Amino acid sequence: MNNLKKTWTYFKLRNSMDSLSSAEILHIIDQKEQGTSIRHRMLLDMLVALFLLFLTQSS
Amino acid sequence: MKERFVKVIRENMGIINSLCRAYYCSAHDREDARQDIILQLWKSFPKFREESQVSTWIYRVSLNTIFSDLRKSNRRPKSQPIEDHWLVDHASPIAFDDDHQFLQHLIGSLKPIDKALLILHLEGYQHNEIATMLNIRYSTVTTRLNRARSGLKKIYEHKTREI
Numbered sequence: 001m002n003n004l005k006k007t008w009t010y011f012k013l014r015n016s017m018d019s020l021s022s023a024e025i026l027h028i029i030d031q032k033e034q035g036t037s038i039r040h041r042m043l044l045d046m047l048v049a050l051f052l053l054f055l056t057q058s059s
Numbered sequence: 060m061k062e063r064f065v066k067v068i069r070e071n072m073g074i075i076n077s078l079c080r081a082y083y084c085s086a087h088d089r090e091d092a093r094q095d096i097i098l099q100l101w102k103s104f105p106k107f108r109e110e111s112q113v114s115t116w117i118y119r120v121s122l123n124t125i126f127s128d129l130r131k132s133n134r135r136p137k138s139q140p141i142e143d144h145w146l147v148d149h150a151s152p153i154a155f156d157d158d159h160q161f162l163q164h165l166i167g168s169l170k171p172i173d174k175a176l177l178i179l180h181l182e183g184y185q186h187n188e189i190a191t192m193l194n195i196r197y198s199t200v201t202t203r204l205n206r207a208r209s210g211l212k213k214i215y216e217h218k219t220r221e222i
Binding site for chain 2: 007011025
C-alpha cells in the first residue's frame with residue numbers, strides 16, 4: 001500500500017501538468033453558468049410547447 | 060472571490076485531473092467532467108469556510124459530481140467488485156512492470172465506489188473521514204479496505220517470490 005501511495009502522489013503530480021490558465025477557468029465558470037440557464041430555458045420552452053400541443057389535440 | 064477561486068483550482072488541478080482520468084476513458088468525457096467539477100466547485104465555493112482542508116473539499120465535491128454524472132449517463136466504465144479483483148489477481152496474477160502500471164490497471168477496473176475508497180485511502184484519509192466524505196457507513200469502508208489491503212499483500216508476496 002505504501003508503494004501505491006507514492007505512485008498515487010506521482011500520478012497526481014503528472015496530471016497537474018495539464019493545467020488550465022486563469023482565463024480558461026473563468027471562461028468555464030461564465031460559459032457553463034450561461035449554458036445551464038439556456039438548458040433550463042429550452043426545457044421550459046419544450047414543456048410549454050408540449051402543453052400547447054396537448055390543449056390543441058384535446059379540443 | 061473569483062481570483063481566489065482560480066488560484067485554488069490551479070493549485071489543485073492535479074486532484075481534479077487525476078479523478079477525471081480515473082473515472083473516464085475518453086478525453087472528451089474527461090474534459091466535460093473537468094468543466095462540471097469546476098462549475099460545482101465554484102457553486103459551493105461561497106459555502107466553503109475552510110474548516111476542512113481545501114483538498115478535502117475538492118475531493119468531496121469532485122467525487123459527488125462524478126457519481127452524479129455516472130448515475131445519469133451510460134458512461135459507467137467496465138468494473139468489478141474490489142474483492143473479485145483481488146481474487147482474480149491472486150489466482151492468476153497479471154505481470155506489471157512497475158507500480159504505476161499496476162495502479163492504472165487497478166483504478167481502471169474497479170467499481171466507482173471502490174475506486175474512490177482506494178484513492179482516498181492512498182491520499183491518507185482515515186476511515187471515518189472517508190465514510191463522511193462518501194456518505195457511506197464506516198463498516199463498509201473498513202471491510203472493503205481490509206479486503207483491498209490483504210489482496211494487495213498477496214499480490215506483492217507473489218511478485219517477491221517471482222523475483
